[in-house]
Amino acid sequence: MSRRFNPGNETLGAVPPGALALLPINIPGVDPADPTGLIPAALMLAPLRVLIPMWAPPPEPLDTPHILKLFWARAGVVVYSDDLVVNSPPPPLPAEHEMFIPLVVLREQSGPVELYYSVTDSFGGESVLDPKRTLTVDMSSPQLLNPADHLEFVVPPSPLMDEAYLINNPQVAFDVPLYTGRNDGDIIHFYLSNSANPPVAGEDGTFELVSSTDPLVVTLPADAFRRLSNGAAYVFFRIFDRAGNFSDRSAGLPFQLALVPLPGDLPLPQIVPPRYDDLLINREDARAGVFVRITAYTDWAPMDQVIVYWKGRPTAVQPVNSFPCDVEVPWSVLRGPLTDPLIAETVPVRYEIIRGALPPFPSFNIPVNVNLTIAGQDHVNAPALLNPDLPVAQVWGLTSNTQDVVNHDDNPAGARARVLLYDNPEPGQILRFYWNGTGPVATYTVQLGDVEGQLVFSSVIPWAAMTGVINPALPVYYTTSNGVNDQRSPNTLVNVNTGALIQFNEPVLKHSLVGPAAKLACCSKPEIFEGVGWYVAPDARFQLNDVVRLMWEGFPNNNWSPPAIDESRYAENQTFFIQEQLEGGLNFLVWPYEEKVVPMHDSRTAQAWFQVRRGGALIGESKPRYIRIDLNYPTGGYCQAGDEILCASDGVPTRVETKNS
Known part of the structure; x- marks a missing residue:
């Protein structure tokens, strides 16, 4: 355990001496869980960066500096050290202190080393990190025994690597030749090419030899070979150790490739017209059917299948028998989970071509505008127009x-x-x-x-x-x-x-009309002062218990143009209760005279008609009977009940003046 020097004398107010709390070293890029502390080869190209966490207690304000010392030891012998003076604040102390192992020290030789530090506080006591950090420097690359060494097929293609070979060998196995510098965790990198001397390129696959005692047999997935063109082909390899050191590239293992070409140049999907002509998919489109169209792509093969992904939701798989190939997108895929809120959105749409057991071949996405929102609650029969969950009117x-x-x-x-x-x-x-x-x-x-x-x-x-x-x-x-x-x-x-009503004849006016203009006037007979009489004549279409309603209204003009005079309106109901009424007709009287007739006295017009109800329902109405009305005396005023009137042959009335007039 780390301790610090204790001088054994105390002064009032002084910090008592004791051990500092030291935290483990952090080396960016080195796995802290690796007990060997293997330093990756990429970190061996520059001074090694070391981060030392601030210890506790740190230097206090106005205190003397602490001395941080970093050690690099090999076989228990310190071969390099460096000091850093850590002054008390201000300025504030950092969370970590950065130091470096020089490149010349780092790359001096391969093998295990110990990295640790000590801190000397203001009392002169030194605390040392315990346990020390173990690191491993590995600058030795694996090496082929012979530049001509190459892989060998465990099961050689005979004579060609064809579809049958890859089906029977989903993991193509190779024997690796012996090499020097073998260690646990070595990784074989594969390189495939149609060239016997290809340029440097990224690997086409890897295989880890977990233990240095594992058999030197490695495998590469069969699909990796589909990246090659048919004809002459080669497979190369390199050996990488855990630190990232690697061997030269091997010689190429030649073979002949004869595979069915893979689907290529997949065109973008399309929405089958006319569904997307307005650049929006809505419920009307869904009811008519939304289809995604796949047009011809290169290297189509029998038994190819297609699946469409609508916002990541898959349709059913269907065969690609001809072009164009249209795939229906059902409502469940358009809508998605019922728990998802309905919003206007732009969704990605793509498809994948499926060929046997090969990984799918995806197209690029197209953006499709979708709005399936509605006014009102949704229903189980969606996208049907009829929504049984809406309230009825x-x-x-x-x-x-x-x-x-x-x-x-x-x-x-x-x-x-x-x-x-x-x-x-x-x-x-x-x-x-x-x-x-x-x-x-x-x-x-x-x-x-x-x-x-x-x-x-x-x-x-x-x-x-x-x-x-x-x-x-x-x-x-x-x-x-x-x-x-x-x-x-x-x-x-x-x-x-509201069907067609029975058309009855107009009601009959029970008064004479006088003068050249045939007006209802003061000289009409019988007199009108007790009301205007109307008669509804018998009609074979009347039935017992039919209700007849006579209506009357006047107009403030001489041509029956609305609006009617409100005060003039009159209505009266009568019922055919007995057979005698059916045979004799009905009589009505529009009265009182002053209220219902006099408003039209000044050369105005009126009309009368009737409606017939049977069982409460209107079944017919008559034509209107139009009449003109003139109740004025030539000398002024209009005729009233009780007037003594002389009537000329042309119907012009004259009021006889009396002593009381």
Whole structure:
């Protein structure tokens, strides 16, 4: 154990003497786990760098320097030493102190050496590293006994090294000639060439002779020979020891090579058109089928196979029978593990040609843009457009106001769809609603703040999109879109009755029309002051319990142009309860006069029509009956109940003035 000198006298306030704590030496490039401390040959070309960790306690401020001394010993005799003065701080002390063994000392001779150091502290006590670091200097290269020495096949190719030979000899074995300087851990480096005198090049394989007592038989994998061209070929070798010293290159062992050429010049993969014409693979492409195309490569051979890697995920292996060869990329490979989040990304795509038991021959990658994200939760049938996990919509007529029912009551108001929002809605995503496969007839755009499970309402589904249908189970669905991919919800079945209505004749006005313009006027008979009478004539298409609703409205002009006068609107329901009503018709009265008729007194117009409901559903309506109205006196004012009126032959009314007038 390292100790330091103790002078045996103490002074008040002085640091008591004792042993310093010394840490092992670090020699960059020398394996600290190697008990022999073999110095690699590469480190033998320059002074050997030695790093000595800072000991404890270190020199203290205002203390006298410590003396670091490095020793290089052989057979217990120090053959070289060097000193380093380590001053107390400031400046701060380094974590390690760097020293060197000079090259002339390092390369003096091969063999084991000891490297250690000592530290003399400010009290003059010397601490010595124990145990010392053992190193081995090896400058002796292995040597061939004869420059003509070469390898010998254990199983010689007869007469050629062909495919059958390599199949039967996956590790080609060679006998190595005897050489000098053999030691544990020697490594044989193989060099293959089609030249009898090739230039210096990197090795084509190695084999380690673990023990110096191992048989001098080495092997080289058969695939290494495929790097050669067919014809005359040679194999050479060198011997490297553990330090990196090496022999001269051997003479070449000649042989004849006759192998099937390997696949070469692999072209880049392609995405089969039209899937990538827009430079994006999305779910629509996935539904149609994504294929990677392999075009012709040199030295194709029967039984070649191909496998495609999409973002590292393999497809099934398939034969390469002809060109182009298209490989389908199934959804599981496009999508990847379901635990992976869906993102817009660029993925690498490549393929490998497989030939027998040889290592695969890979192509280069191409980058492919992929976006399989959706608005809404994904589903087990992906990439199918129909997503059964999306909430179904509801359809409500704006007037009928019954879930999944639309009828003539909703003319002209239309309808709306409503739906609970899907998972993780994002602003800007669009829901598009389709009516019996047609559309979109309405939309909803996700807003900032919308959340999963929130009830949202579509824009109005116009009456024009719904009219002309009688279907108790008409399918309505919506699609979700994030601008790249769509998903379709399951159908909602809507009871729709917007088909053609029975066309009935217009109602009959029960008053005479007067004057050249045929107007409803003060002189109409019977008088209109108790209300305007209307008659719905019998029709064979009426049935018992049909409900007839007469409607009346006036217009502030002489041509029945909307909008109608709100105050003028009138509606009355009557029901065919008995057979006599079916046979005799129905009578209606629009009243009171002042509220429903007088607003049109100044040469304006009105219309009356009726609707027929059966079992609550609208089944028909009449044509409108248009009339003109003029209730004015030539002298001013309009006729009212109780007026005494003289009527000229042309229907012009004159109010008879009385004493009370």
